[in-house]
Amino acid sequence: MHNKEGKVRRAWIVLVVAVALAAALAGPAAATKDITVSVTLVELGVDVSPEAWNIGLIGPTVIAGPAAFTATNVSEVEEAIVIWCDASSPSGWQPVQSWGGVPPLNYYAMGAALEGQETPTFVYANPVYLTTTAVAPGASIGFSLWFRAPGYGTPPSSETIVVTLAGAAPPSPPGGPGDW
């Protein structure tokens, strides 16, 4: 009788230890709970004028511009303005980051500069900040675009290059990660 009770007690101890070990060895998945979602920026919004720049007839490697545009922060918060080009145009033209040399066929360059800036920033397929400081709600900024046509070749009869202008959270202060 005592022997049987002892076996049952031992079995319970083994079970409890096994459960405790399993809990101790369990991975972090045991931490499951609901997510928390907070809104950190109420909204973002942008408008631009004009919507188009008709460059007209242009020869190979010729630079057109500047063409003046106005971007407006139409949101209720401060935001930065970001700009980029489509990775490829309908005829397969691609943006490059250089004004210099003879560009290869089907590669164009697009530059953008804020009003008062002398050196344009190259606009290519990755978004870049057009403004490094925040634009106030309702405020507008003027900027210009330049376009250099691709090198020699058989050009399409017409081509549309799409430039995208975006409202984004302002960048972190200068210095970059590690210099916070």
Add this chain to the structure above:
Amino acid sequence: MLKTRRIAMRLGLVVTGAAALLSAYGMGRAATPPDPHKGGLVVRPGGLLIQDVVPGETYDLKAKAGVALTIFNREEREHTYALSTRRPTEMGNRALPPGYADLPDPSWVAFDKDEVSVPARSSAEIGIRVTIPADERYFNQHWSVVVVIASKAKPGSMVSLAVLPRFEIETAAAARGTPPAGRLGLQPTKVALSGADGNNRLRGQFVVHNGDAVDHEYRFAVLPRGRTARGAFIHATSGFTWMPKTIRVVLADSRLRVAAGQSVAVPFQVISPRGIAVPPGGWEAIILVTGADRTTAFVRVQVTP
């Protein structure tokens, strides 16, 4: 010339008078709302902090938290908007807040639709789903992703409009298990302490993992109100308030050297003077860890009553 100017002035007076009359009866306001933002694209929200995401689970933010993206087309014609996600560092490192890294795969954040047409002067709501793959290394992570909502160019239009809301995604904190993925990993990324009822010391600790192939020296900084000296900031967890200046988070050392592939525990204390009670929601402080290679990570220290 003189005659023309006189006519213009008279017309101007008439228009001003009519507007004043309409306004007095509340009619002018209804006819022309005082909205200076008459065009463009607006998206809400412009930024989210999504916390406690458990790897291996899919979260529908609308179902879990009532949050969705709303696209407002304020233009006079219909627009089609394409939705996608990108790494913040594609815009340069300054697009990332301190302590966050690019979401390894931007497709882990997805939408109900990749494209939506919104009629003129209308809006559309888009659901957001977040899925971090099941992998123990993905606990204790602070990631960031940029959502791109861009109008598709129409014939005759060269400049398209977009907005780039940024989502910060923090996976669930876990004190044990495989070290977090990345060159610098902290474990756990959230240390919850309780019982600060004044004049006491709460003790906590986290582990610094050097996931790089070379040794690193790390610096520690406690950020008051989540803000660095240069003004970069980390958002507080919803419901928590920043730890007041009278409460001190104290680490034994301000620097730590960790050999390649090794881990070192970092103990710290939260010291509160007598007579200061923890608010119901709790206090939060940030310990920012910075490597010599400028990699950053942080721990949220939370004190509840």
